[in-house]
Amino acid sequence: MQSEIRMRILIVEDNLLVARAVRSMLEAQRFAATIITDGRAGLDHLLGHPYDAAVVDVGLPGLDGFSVVRNARAKGVHMPILMLTARDAVEDRVEGLDCGADDYVVKPFEEHELIARLRALARRPHLPSGTVIDAGRLHIDVSAHSVSYDGKPLALGVTEFRLLELFAHNAGIVLSRSRILDIIWNGDLGGSSNIVDVYVGQLRRKLEKLGGVGVIETVWKVGYRLVDHAPRSF
Numbered sequence: 001m002q003s004e005i006r007m008r009i010l011i012v013e014d015n016l017l018v019a020r021a022v023r024s025m026l027e028a029q030r031f032a033a034t035i036i037t038d039g040r041a042g043l044d045h046l047l048g049h050p051y052d053a054a055v056v057d058v059g060l061p062g063l064d065g066f067s068v069v070r071n072a073r074a075k076g077v078h079m080p081i082l083m084l085t086a087r088d089a090v091e092d093r094v095e096g097l098d099c100g101a102d103d104y105v106v107k108p109f110e111e112h113e114l115i116a117r118l119r120a121l122a123r124r125p126h127l128p129s130g131t132v133i134d135a136g137r138l139h140i141d142v143s144a145h146s147v148s149y150d151g152k153p154l155a156l157g158v159t160e161f162r163l164l165e166l167f168a169h170n171a172g173i174v175l176s177r178s179r180i181l182d183i184i185w186n187g188d189l190g191g192s193s194n195i196v197d198v199y200v201g202q203l204r205r206k207l208e209k210l211g212g213v214g215v216i217e218t219v220w221k222v223g224y225r226l227v228d229h230a231p232r233s234f
Helices: 016-028 039-048 065-074 090-098 111-122 158-169 177-184 195-209
Strands: 008-012 032-036 053-057 081-085 103-106 132-135 138-141 146-149 216-219 223-226
Touching (some): 016 032, 039 065, 065 081, 081 111, 158 195, 158 223, 177 223
Parallel strands (some): 053 081
Antiparallel strands (some): 132 138, 138 146, 216 223
């Protein structure tokens, strides 16, 4: 009897040694993994196949990883995407997150870290179908995975969406960094991680482009809160 497949992962990586090593790691955990070595072909797979998550390298032929992710998000792809690259400069990590990636792992990496991050990205809150949250000018349709601010669409990656949804459900309530880590990342990244600050910064920049200045407020030495009006759930 065959083992049940846990997740279907797309690997977009032009270095076959790395790609096959990642695939072996995933298959050892009973994940099914498909390797694509070209950026344009990777984008086609993201658009046309129902994967549970994707691992996308930055330095790809045809179309670089940042462009692959950016185009996928613009075309409505909401699956979790983890960027895998040898680049470790802060600006590269920020660009990866800004283009719509949900997490970022630098080569070389530990097997258990990659698996843990993919598992964390694949987790979803099980909310009732049709749930809508309105918090001031912020409108979140959970079932459609769509967000708008002041009537203007807001494109978010999976983790960004979950974080904003968490803030909207707790509008006016201060959420500590450790609490956010526990809920969004299940504590997998450790309490000293600055990943919360990175994602809050991302959300702020995207909201500010639509006129949402000051929507997420920093409470010094405590955490963050969404300061628009209390949400209404339907």
